[in-house]
Amino acid sequence: MSDRLRGYALFASISLLLLVVAPLALPAFRLDELAKYLCFAIAALGIGLAWGQGGMLTLGQGVFFGLGGYAMAMYLKLHDAGGDLPDFMVWSGVEHLPALWKPFGNVGIALAAVVAVSVAIAVVLGVLVFRQRVRGAYFAILTQALAAAFVILLVGQQGLTGGTNGLTNFYDVFGRDPEAEGTQRTLYFVTAIVLGVLYLGARQLVKSRFGRLLVAVRDGEDRVRFLGYNPATVKTVTFAISAAMAGLAGALFVPVVGIISPSLLGVVPSLELVVAVAVGGRYALAGAVLGAVVMNYAKTSFSEQWAGGWLYLEGALFILVMTLAPKGAVGLYEQARDALARRRGVPAPAPTAPQEVAA
């Protein structure tokens, strides 16, 4: 069986698992939890694209996740309030609806903003940073600082954003009751399908000319520049796509989980997403998705048993992965497969993901 066919077979069987087996086998609240993991997987897919393929270590995806989430939550809040002020604004003593909120009363504008705001900020930051050839560790630090500033801003502007509590208590999600089993089931299917579509799109992008260019920029940015391409454009576009994915993930997260708050978006949650991608395997898009689902599942089930232990486990796992298997689970699988093939006497295929070149 060729690689291509095997890839499609794998995708088909995972789709079957997610769309048919999981909804039949899992109780409603577990399905809702799985939907949450799939939201993180969408954001992780974006990181896989930007970091794994493009070499841009973005430690601020929580910002874009949050922008998408807040856009959705603001719409839902206004819809619930039905012309009045949202409840939390009344509690913080806000008397008139702030101008920032007004456009979000319209469902079309709000849904467009989910992607548009994230993309706009990513493009501005990308143009400013990449054009000046600020890269590698500098870029990572800047995105991390952005995440830190974003969270402090959200917490500080209580009347505008709900402060530490964030936005929650939605009673009407597109005409349905968010607590009802049917709604949760529908939201799960929507999330799974969005993830599938984005995965196929990202895969197509990686296989395209643009994808080749992106990998070339990762492995030798200056050489790409000497060949006449503009690496800044390639990087900015990719960064914007990954931001859009994070925005979509955040927007789906809000109705699925029922809350968006600063504690979900800061430096640590952003880093945790990157951890998940690294554990799953950064050089493969599937690794990013796998990592996000497995790590978040492990976090939930482990934290139920022993809350403090999870941090030890996550930290230790991370140290182990970075030292022993920098290509993550997918890398280990490929190593094992190649070792098996060698034993059978078939020459191993050339490695597809080279080591990171010193930035």
Added chain:
Amino acid sequence: MTTLLNQLPIGLSIGAVLLLIALGLTFTFGQMGVINMAHGEFIMAGAYTAYLLQDWAGSQAVLVALPVAFAVAGALGWVLERTAIRHFYGRPLDTLLLTWGVSLVLQQAARDIFGAPNVQVVAPSWLTGRVEVLGGALPYARLFIMALALACVAGVWLYLDRSRQGRRMRAVVQNRELAAVSGVATGRVDQLTFFIGSGLAGVAGVALTLIGPVGPSLGTYYIVDAFLVVVAGGLGQLRGAVIAAVALGMLNSFAEFWTDASLAKVIVFAVVIGFLQVRPQGLFVLRSRALT
């Protein structure tokens, strides 16, 4: 106008704290290209060292703790370099993630050992009190931190510019291969660099006990800003770190004064991005003929 002038000493003291933290990063990040996310936890280790020494040294714990914390945090850094980081040279982004894993473990360890609630270190009596500066009151503790930062800068400068060992360190930074073939034991230089850089984090941690409580996540509050200082100042540049730390400290305090604390961080971030448009590699750049 007087209230505006009030911000000046506040800005200076924020700058001094940032400088103390960024000094250590100048060694580990600047000289060796290692982004040590566990630097914040070395700060925490220094602060808890002062807390533990209270039982023994009483109210003079802070003074006793300065050298001890330097040694403790330095030893932690040395162990980290020996066991993990040395396998990662040339992969700066991977060290960032690796050391973040270390930082998670250290934070949780502190939570398990010292408990999650904050603890307090009692400042010596000669540091309680304040002096009138420009119509505002400046606590002695803040003055002490500024003096400490200045002393550390002087020490680091003497070490880098005037000692043999410092010269070897600069040689390794400028050209590792050439230094190695000229007889510099680069591995040993790396160990020492990391020891000093981490030790400075411990000193910064002791200083932080003077202005606030000590908790397991103490380091995380400052680490992001300190990295911004290094980025704005230029990698491994002592002058750059000093100027950038004071400038960012000032900017922080004035932005907080004109707007509010939550907008100040956004303004600082925007200014740093704007500054990188003019000087993408920071204030001072180590000239090199290498392409990247």
